[in-house]
Amino acid sequence: MRIYVGGLIHETNAFSPVPTQLADYGDHCVSFEDLYAAATASGCEVYRGLCARAAPSAPTGRADYETLRDRLVAEIAARGPFDCVLLSLHGAQVAERYPDCEGDIVAAVRGACGGEVIIGVMLDLHAAISRRLLEQASLVCVIKEYPHTDFPETAAQLVDLALRQRRREISPVTAFVPIPVFSLWHTPLQPSKSLVDEARALEASSPVLHISLVHGFPWSDVPDAGAAVMVTTDGDPDSATRLARDFARRLWDIRDADLGHYRSIGECLDQASLAHPGPLVIADAGDNPGAGTGSDATWILHEVVARKLHNVAMALFRDAEALARVVEAGVGSTVRLSLGGHSGELAGPPLVGDFTVTCINTAARIDAMPGYEPIAVGTLAAVCHGGVQIVLGDYREQVFGTRVFSEVGIDPASQAVLVVKSAQHFYNAFAAFAAKILYCDSPSSRTVDFARLPFRHRRYPMWPLDDCAAGDIPPPVLVATSSP
Ligand SMILES: [Zn+2]
Numbered sequence: 001m002r003i004y005v006g007g008l009i010h011e012t013n014a015f016s017p018v019p020t021q022l023a024d025y026g027d028h029c030v031s032f033e034d035l036y037a038a039a040t041a042s043g044c045e046v047y048r049g050l051c052a053r054a055a056p057s058a059p060t061g062r063a064d065y066e067t068l069r070d071r072l073v074a075e076i077a078a079r080g081p082f083d084c085v086l087l088s089l090h091g092a093q094v095a096e097r098y099p100d101c102e103g104d105i106v107a108a109v110r111g112a113c114g115g116e117v118i119i120g121v122m123l124d125l126h127a128a129i130s131r132r133l134l135e136q137a138s139l140v141c142v143i144k145e146y147p148h149t150d151f152p153e154t155a156a157q158l159v160d161l162a163l164r165q166r167r168r169e170i171s172p173v174t175a176f177v178p179i180p181v182f183s184l185w186h187t188p189l190q191p192s193k194s195l196v197d198e199a200r201a202l203e204a205s206s207p208v209l210h211i212s213l214v215h216g217f218p219w220s221d222v223p224d225a226g227a228a229v230m231v232t233t234d235g236d237p238d239s240a241t242r243l244a245r246d247f248a249r250r251l252w253d254i255r256d257a258d259l260g261h262y263r264s265i266g267e268c269l270d271q272a273s274l275a276h277p278g279p280l281v282i283a284d285a286g287d288n289p290g291a292g293t294g295s296d297a298t299w300i301l302h303e304v305v306a307r308k309l310h311n312v313a314m315a316l317f318r319d320a321e322a323l324a325r326v327v328e329a330g331v332g333s334t335v336r337l338s339l340g341g342h343s344g345e346l347a348g349p350p351l352v353g354d355f356t357v358t359c360i361n362t363a364a365r366i367d368a369m370p371g372y373e374p375i376a377v378g379t380l381a382a383v384c385h386g387g388v389q390i391v392l393g394d395y396r397e398q399v400f401g402t403r404v405f406s407e408v409g410i411d412p413a414s415q416a417v418l419v420v421k422s423a424q425h426f427y428n429a430f431a432a433f434a435a436k437i438l439y440c441d442s443p444s445s446r447t448v449d450f451a452r453l454p455f456r457h458r459r460y461p462m463w464p465l466d467d468c469a470a471g472d473i474p475p476p477v478l479v480a481t482s483s484p
Contacts, residue, residue: 003039006049007032007088008443011056013447014221014293018057022064029053031151032088035443038155053160056292065095077112084118084162091127092217099222103132110136120162126217128224142212144196145187147425171235175244175476179227181463182218191254207236239425244476262441265303272417276435279415286442288423290398294343297444310387311416315404320394326357326381339394346445353384359409382408401429
């Protein structure tokens with residue numbers, strides 16, 4: 001058996017102020033590495049193909065996207081024939097004139113290698129699932145956990161299913177239900193934890209092969225955006241249909257379970273004055289660069305300063321100009337800065353004032369996703385304004401761990417309040433010592449106050465924006481996947 005492993009990955013936020021060009025695509029991605037490792041572990045001959053990933057941001061330009069897609073397809077054609085083509089894609093990639101990049105990529109690969117080849121696709125759960133993708137692929141496996149801790153496990157499942165399908169040991173049939181819901185679920189917590197546990201238990205028994213509980217990515221602003229369920233069984237369309245209907249209804253029933261955790265800036269900061277044994281951690285989820293924001297929104301910062309709060313630390317602000325001035329001035333000096341708020345209107349106004357430079361680290365490394373090596377981010381600085389310390393950099397990455405603070409001399413555990421630009425991936429590292437964790441819906445380009453966002457292409461009806469009831473969930477459709 002010969003396996004090709006490739007990856008073309010971008011989570012696209014249509015409201016992002018950050019443009020995406022060919023040069024923004026690097027050749028490293030954790031999900032690709034996990035898929036490659038799983039394929040290699042199978043003992044088959046594996047070709048390590050193209051891997052291109054850009055950090056979440058605005059839609060990619062048409063020519064740049066086509067260049068990457070065509071490179072992938074040309075490589076598969078040139079290096080083949082393969083028994084299985086395994087792709088790590090995001091699921092919420094959008095390019096100019098391509099609202100469904102994943103469907104387009106898989107259709108192009110299918111066109112190049114024909115109907116006999118197994119095309120297996122692994123996706124993030126923040127995906128927009130199209131009929132086209134499901135019809136052109138042989139298998140689609142979506143991760144189950146948010147935070148995303150199960151790429152290795154999902155990759156191993158996909159490799160196993162693809163090889164079994166190629167050997168004609170299984171005949172996958174998939175039931176698909178798009179759910180009219182814009183939401184998100186934190187799977188380490190109830191009630192979504194039970195659904196994930198149950199899906200895993202079902203996968204361990206016949207006839208279920210894989211269950212995908214898709215959270216969706218509303219900010220991609222495409223017709224396929226929204227939650228969804230796919231249930232793949234081994235030649236049992238009735239079970240697939242019944243389970244897909246059941247899981248879709250249960251996701252619908254818990255649609256506001258985690259959205260309800262989000263609070264306003266005022267509600268979060270009201271809790272700062274309460275005495276906690278340990279820091280209050282506030283997730284600036286509205287400005288989570290992991291979902292394509294500019295990482296320079298100042299909404300919470302302004303309110304912290306207005307309330308004259310002390311012993312507050314915030315990370316990570318991307319502001320190249322402010323960082324350059326801080327580095328030029330040096331540690332111990334005071335500089336006048338116009339900090340943050342440069343990436344667009346949704347980032348809020350800059351904070352103009354005097355800042356004391358407390359630390360500069362020219363070789364800083366910050367935490368990556370758990371299990372992966374820290375990321376070298378160049379220079380990080382800490383500046384102090386009133387009672388708040390701000391970590392400044394020229395790098396856009398969400399906060400995965402505490403290193404972003406300790407690298408610039410801030411002890412996170414001794415702060416009264418920590419504000420992290422992240423929506424959920426910070427959680428495990430900070431839960432270990434936080435007195436309390438609050439999710440703040442600041443009004444930036446990843447807000448969950450969906451009515452604030454100028455959607456142009458979304459589906460109707462869609463909860464919570466439209467009048468919408470359980471009866472609006474469509475019946476499951478059986479998708480005839482391409483298979484030998
Ligand atoms: Zn995701």
